[in-house]
Amino acid sequence: xxxxxxxxxxxxxxxxxxxxxxxxxxxxPDQQVVPDLRNKLPGRGAWVTARYDMVEEAAKRRLFSRAxxxxxxxxxxLAQDIERLLRDDLRQGLSLANKAGSVITGFHKVESxxxxxxxxALIHAAEAAEDxxxxxxxxxxxxxxxxxxxxxxxxxxxxxxxxxxxGRSHVIHAALVAGAGSDGFLNRWQRYRVFxxxxxxxxxxxxxxxxxxxxxxxxxxxx
Numbered sequence: 413x414x415x416x417x418x419x420x421x422x423x424x425x426x427x428x429x430x431x432x433x434x435x436x437x438x439x440x441p442d443q444q445v446v447p448d449l450r451n452k453l454p455g456r457g458a459w460v461t462a463r464y465d466m467v468e469e470a471a472k473r474r475l476f477s478r479a480x481x482x483x484x485x486x487x488x489x490l491a492q493d494i495e496r497l498l499r500d501d502l503r504q505g506l507s508l509a510n511k512a513g514s515v516i517t518g519f520h521k522v523e524s525x526x527x528x529x530x531x532x533a534l535i536h537a538a539e540a541a542e543d544x545x546x547x548x549x550x551x552x553x554x555x556x557x558x559x560x561x562x563x564x565x566x567x568x569x570x571x572x573x574x575x576x577x578x579g580r581s582h583v584i585h586a587a588l589v590a591g592a593g594s595d596g597f598l599n600r601w602q603r604y605r606v607f608x609x610x611x612x613x614x615x616x617x618x619x620x621x622x623x624x625x626x627x628x629x630x631x632x633x634x635x
Contacts, residue, residue: 420436424470433606436453438457445484514591514597519585522548526552532594536585566588
């Protein structure tokens with residue numbers, strides 16, 4: 413059975429939620445507020461809803477000092493620093509999925525994978541041309557029909573970031589195949605998008621709440 417973690421209270425909203433939806437902070441030796449994304453650092457923790465605007469509000473209202481009962485030092489770039497860490501984590505998740513053999517790269521290989529493989533997401537470099545995106549979307553639509561409206565399409569990472577994560581040059585289009593590492597990468601992607609407040613875009617990502625939805629692999633039957 414999965415381990416049950418007690419709910420934590422956000423110091424901004426005062427609402428109790430699962431730790432998965434919050435970010436834990438601790439104080440460093442110099443009384444500086446430090447994000448603890450893995451929830452493993454020692455010391456007393458303060459919890460904030462895992463969104464950019466909530467972290468900024470906690471800093472603006474000096475809520476960390478109140479939570480830690482001391483004059484906590486908050487970096488001016490705290491929210492930006494967390495975004496960078498989550499982005500690094502996302503890139504690392506893609507690297508792990510790639511090492512597990514769950515990533516296919518190259519336009520034509522991705523196009524074939526849409527037809528032949530149990531793909532769970534498309535990945536486009538942020539700089540990818542609209543024509544390539546559209547062609548792959550049309551190919552996916554032939555297979556999924558209306559279900560394409562909630563199929564994950566990751567396009568937050570740049571060409572350079574994809575190259576770094578995958579150890580290859582000039583990666584523009586990729587497909588994520590169901591397997592080891594794919595769920596972990598998608599969960600990291602969800603966390604990054606929620607933090608940035610990114611909702612559904614022109615590809616129809618997400619459910620009615622605006623949060624991304626992890627779909628079943630293309631070609632599988634609904635239960």
